[in-house]
Amino acid sequence: MHPLCEMCLKEGKSTLVEEIHHILPLSEGGNHEENNLMSLCKSCHEKIHRDRGDR
Helix, strand or coil: CCCCCCHHHCCCCCCEECCCEEEECCHHCCHHHHHHEEEEEEEHHHHHHHHCCCC
């Protein structure tokens, strides 16, 4: 896993990882494989779930 938030990096920011996100949620058939995980800061993780409408 990456030590910096992957979404922040795309915006040119360096933010330390605080949470790991399942790209395809476990409840939808996702798994714990590295290709289904994203390193995120808390803010970006919350934004993803707000946009999905599941938090």
